[in-house]
Amino acid sequence: MARHPKERPARQGTMTRREVLKRSAAASLALPSAAALLEACAKPGTTTTSSGAHASGPGVGRYWPAGSPYPLARQDTPVTWKLWREPIKSGLAPEKGATLQIYNWADYIWTKVVKQFCAAYNCSYQITTFNNMDEGLAKMRTGQLQFDVFFPTPDVLGKLVTGKLLQPLNHSYIPHLVSDVWETYQSPFYDQGWHYTVPYAVYTTGIGYRRDLIPDEQIRGMSNPYEILWDTKYKGKIGIYDDYREALSMGLLKNGITDLNTGNPKYISKAQQTLVSLINAVNVRTSINGAYLGIPKGTFDIHQAWSGDMVAAWQYTPTQNMKTWQTLGYWFPSNRQGAVFNDTITIPANAQNPVLAHHFLDWMMTYKNAMLNFTWNGYQPPQRKADPATLTTTNSAYGEPYVFPWMPDAVVFEKDFHVGYFEEELTPQVDQLWHNAWQAFNSA
């Protein structure tokens, strides 16, 4: 059974009440401490941060909003997370006969790639899945489940490092990150010096559509292609993601607002009103699988889409032939100024097989393995050798191009992570504004 949050190990700058009580009791034997007792009576959830919290905080970054226990990473204000403990030593042999515990999103890694790793390292594997990041974090926090690798999004990295749930990486075990992966991820803005993360997959958020109903020229010829979602011609067959950040970000981008982490109530309200107008115009629906399942099946003609969803959507067409695959299209701004994101792989602090886990990270950074995984899940790895220009012409293990040539917008470029807009962690106050806007949209 999970322990009560207040009983969990103390975090940076905080102390659990039980711990305080224990310490107070011990101290009272020698020297009664009124301060400790007072703190023991403190209101749950309150933290005691000293004036030097920033100096002793879990990381270094220029954007540290008031009330935040750690700096927030932005593309223009990167964060370097401190090493709260030493990484494992170099040159250790991987644990033999171990079971590699993988904690990942559902259907997000090809077991063939994992099996090949296990064959090479003489181990077995166990994949446990989570449905959303909250669920993932909740299980990680209990400390009861001991995973060797975990796939978080960069926007929860601050929580994971501050909570001491991740262990620093020993780079000597992961040489392929340096040799094979994009320069951008040698030191990403959310984890300068890649102390805790390696990149897993990169993707953009654009619009998926049926090419047999909407010619490519039509959507690409529009002055503001986001407006196709408001086209009443497709009423009842238009969808957006059931995800408050993605949906509202689309509302912002449609209005030309490019700060996808804005805390400006006016902008958030505008995005909300934009989404509400979508209900009235086309009776928009929200779904999380509408892009890769709904478009191939004809449930949706147009759906907000992650590039990876559309790359993999051909696997879900009712009939498997080139003609049906050609009905799938994806649009992303040609100047690449749209929503971009990536996922990461990390090693939890309590991993039982940390050396094996390091080798697994390296395995996934290796060109051959990363591309094999891409074949199956559709989410592109940031590999140097996978020239985005050739992804539409090179065949994958399935015998088809990694990305169909009529979907060039679904290819992710390294420059996207310099000109695109990243959805990053918000302060609780700003996050509340976003949530309120989303609830207002849903109850409109």
Add this chain to the structure above:
Amino acid sequence: MPDGPDSQPRRRLRVLPRRRPRDEASGAWYPRWYWPGFALPGTLWMLALFLLPFYVVISIAFGTVDPVFQSPLPVYEPWWWTSRYLREEWGFATGEFRAVEVRTIVYVVLATAICLVIAYAVAYYVARFGGKRKGLFLALLIAPFFISYLMRMLSWVELLQPNGYVNSVLTFLHITPHPINWLAGVPFTVVMGLVYGYIPYMILPLYGFLDRIDQSQLEAGRDLGASPLRTFIRVTLPLSKPAILASLVIVTLPMFGDYYTNNLLSGSPKTTMFGNLLDNAMEATGQGPEAAVLVLFLIVFLMIPMLYYMRQTAKAQRDQ
């Protein structure tokens, strides 16, 4: 002066030892805790699986969130409770959420009414006219429980697709000239989904009760000159009122919290129900206390039909 009744010396009341209750059937004496003891497992069950979790929900609603992880941090000591989230959500409940609340009530009332009409007819038929096939009918009534609710709804999603069988039949029979997009946020689809999902829960209790109605009472009604319809209205229906109320409670309460029917069959904000708001809050980072407050609102609201049911049940017992 003669001693009056008031002036008599007071007798000292002797406190008799408390007698153990005597079992009327066997005449045996049992310790006082004996019969209440049988309620102990149920009481422990309720404490462990209802009251304690309910207190956790209250502690979350009046608690706070973890400053780092933004996960709900229940506060078990009432003196530390904060009404911040309660006030915030009350503002929403009396403002922006009003349309959703009204919609939820309308959907549930409609779905329950349709359920009642269909379920009563089915239960009545099986109870009165099932004959030798009662067992078969019962098996058919229980059959939906063998398949998970989610799977049944997903099968409807396939059937209701624009190119699904429902549209194929409708267009083939020229009932509609072109396929209807049933899944595009159509309130009718959501209400019928609720009916389909919950109707078995109404048929079974109704059948159980109707099957036990004493036939002689119906025959008495007929002997006194009442028509079959009048006998049904004046005898069967009043007799089955407790079952109707019970089945209404069984079906209505979960319908108010239902979110997946709407998620699967619509997904449109136009058909959002209260359960969807709750689900949204539950799945969102840092919104745990808000979700708990919404749960409390729902519970308070559902207490109204529940109390009515309890009152009616108590009244019926008194009348017997």
